[in-house]
Amino acid sequence: MSINCNSVKMTDKNGDLNFINQAPTQWRDIPKKSIVYAPKEETIFLSGGLTLLQDKLVEAALTSMGIRFTALPNPDFKSFQTGKAFGNRGQCNPTYFTVGNLVKYLQNLRDEQGLSSKEIVRKYVYITAGGCGPCRFGMYITEYKKALRDAGFDGFRLTSFEHDKGIFQGDEIKESLLNFSPSFFITLIKAVIIGDIINILGYKMRPYELENGKTDKALESCKEIISKAFLKHSSLVKAMWQCRNILSQVKLNRLQPKAKVIVMGEFWAAMTEGDGNYNLHRFLEAEGAECIPQPILNRLMLSLWEAEQTLFKKELLAVENGKRVDFSNLKSKLMIKAAKAAVKTHFTLYAKAIGLHNYEIPDMDKLADLAKSYYTLECSGGEGHLEVAHLIESVKHNLAHLVISIKPFGCMPSSAVSDGVQSLVTARYPQANFLSIETSGEGAANFYSRVQMALFKAKQSAKEEYEILEIPEYIPKKIHNYLYQPKNEKAGSAATLIASL
Numbered sequence: 001m002s003i004n005c006n007s008v009k010m011t012d013k014n015g016d017l018n019f020i021n022q023a024p025t026q027w028r029d030i031p032k033k034s035i036v037y038a039p040k041e042e043t044i045f046l047s048g049g050l051t052l053l054q055d056k057l058v059e060a061a062l063t064s065m066g067i068r069f070t071a072l073p074n075p076d077f078k079s080f081q082t083g084k085a086f087g088n089r090g091q092c093n094p095t096y097f098t099v100g101n102l103v104k105y106l107q108n109l110r111d112e113q114g115l116s117s118k119e120i121v122r123k124y125v126y127i128t129a130g131g132c133g134p135c136r137f138g139m140y141i142t143e144y145k146k147a148l149r150d151a152g153f154d155g156f157r158l159t160s161f162e163h164d165k166g167i168f169q170g171d172e173i174k175e176s177l178l179n180f181s182p183s184f185f186i187t188l189i190k191a192v193i194i195g196d197i198i199n200i201l202g203y204k205m206r207p208y209e210l211e212n213g214k215t216d217k218a219l220e221s222c223k224e225i226i227s228k229a230f231l232k233h234s235s236l237v238k239a240m241w242q243c244r245n246i247l248s249q250v251k252l253n254r255l256q257p258k259a260k261v262i263v264m265g266e267f268w269a270a271m272t273e274g275d276g277n278y279n280l281h282r283f284l285e286a287e288g289a290e291c292i293p294q295p296i297l298n299r300l301m302l303s304l305w306e307a308e309q310t311l312f313k314k315e316l317l318a319v320e321n322g323k324r325v326d327f328s329n330l331k332s333k334l335m336i337k338a339a340k341a342a343v344k345t346h347f348t349l350y351a352k353a354i355g356l357h358n359y360e361i362p363d364m365d366k367l368a369d370l371a372k373s374y375y376t377l378e379c380s381g382g383e384g385h386l387e388v389a390h391l392i393e394s395v396k397h398n399l400a401h402l403v404i405s406i407k408p409f410g411c412m413p414s415s416a417v418s419d420g421v422q423s424l425v426t427a428r429y430p431q432a433n434f435l436s437i438e439t440s441g442e443g444a445a446n447f448y449s450r451v452q453m454a455l456f457k458a459k460q461s462a463k464e465e466y467e468i469l470e471i472p473e474y475i476p477k478k479i480h481n482y483l484y485q486p487k488n489e490k491a492g493s494a495a496t497l498i499a500s501l
């Protein structure tokens with residue numbers, strides 16, 4: 001947790017029960033006064049909430065398209081407190097972190113940098129993800145609006161993406177303000193994919209570095225190189241190749257039997273790198289483990305899979321009702337196919353250039369097959385059936401010594417999966433070392449102690465797996481080079497390397 005945790009005080013408004021005597025009023029989604037917004041050239045777009053690296057790459061990518069864009073700082077404990085102070089009661093914890101992070105940023109613009117609230121509302125726009133479904137995700141936009149209004153930024157503009165409808169713009173955004181063209185999305189996706197690839201490599205290397213901090217330093221240089229490539233419109237493949245040379249300089253000792261831990265769960269809680277999950281990834285590394293993070297790519301592939309399934313069901317209904325197949329679906333189907341192909345092609349290109357060889361883009365049909373007898377595939381809230389599938393896959397293919405599923409406090413879909421469905425999965429696969437853990441924003445000590453307990457067993461398994469192997473007398477140098485990435489039935493990296501000789 002950040003050092004802010006101890007110094008944060010509740011705002012004066014928190015605990016204010018004045019509302020009890022007030023007459024209830026209807027919620028209105030529109031600002032009280034009409035506002036004249038800044039023209040396109042003056043508008044500044046804000047967003048954030050991905051991994052630290054991805055936020056910065058997205059900033060470079062959108063800036064390269066002439067968009068005035070700023071990535072918000074990583075949400076921290078203070079963001080959470082701000083979100084709680086201005087948000088509705090009973091929200092899930094990513095709502096508090098992300099909404100509070102925006103409010104905190106705007107408050108800083110107003111209170112530290114001297115911009116008036118009017119100027120902020122006039123000039124800034126926030127881009128976020130939106131959607132509907134059986135969880136609070138569908139209420140995010142309203143939640144942002146409510147918190148922004150109560151924090152003194154009534155009328156602040158928001159716009160959101162929705163996976164199954166392509167993109168729609170918030171009510172207040174004039175179409176000409178942001179051009180959500182295919183090239184906008186392609187550039188955005190390139191930044192996300194490259195961020196995923198570099199993050200995956202970072203997690204593979206950092207636990208084995210010989211000198212503390214060398215991997216992070218190399219990753220920082222990679223971030224600069226890729227950002228420059230975006231800004232100069234130069235070849236990203238070439239830039240990834242340059243990063244390969246930088247990463248190769250990091251000296252590793254990969255023959256340390258460390259517990260391999262898959263970190264999954266609710267999308268934001270599993271992905272964020274900060275107080276939102278008590279810095280879980282760094283905590284695990286400090287405790288001697290190697291993490292397998294969940295790339296954003298997984299969520300992207302799930303969204304495409306869900307969109308494809310919806311079209312398929314529509315067609316099926318038409319046939320069952322004796323109607324002719326609706327060929328208007330054909331265009332959407334082709335677009336989904338093209339999107340899948342584009343994601344795969346870009347991922348393969350960039351991964352090859354930087355030297356990520358042993359990572360496969362998840363096969364969504366295979367994962368759905370694994371999960372379908374445990375979880376209704378039509379239930380698409382949160383990560384849907386994906387958490388169940390990942391756990392089964394990890395056991396069947398011996399992918400890790402421990403699987404941690406993080407659920408934010410108040411998360412409906414993820415908690416139902418872990419507290420309900422996963423109990424059946426672990427009963428049927430007793431060899432699974434599975435920990436479902438809740439992040440409430442507070443209570444880090446309890447969280448860490450539960451992780452440590454599960455990690456103890458995982459470390460034992462990693463050690464045993466390694467010690468039963470016959471270590472050859474001659475160990476080739478390539479073993480310690482990150483570019484050597486063999487694959488076999490071992491879970492731990494050190495055991496996999498030795499078994500490959």
Ligand code: SF4
Pocket residue numbers: 092093094095135136137266267381382383408410411412413414
């Ligand atoms: S999946 Fe859970 S944490 Fe995420 S938005 Fe939905 S309810 Fe909130």
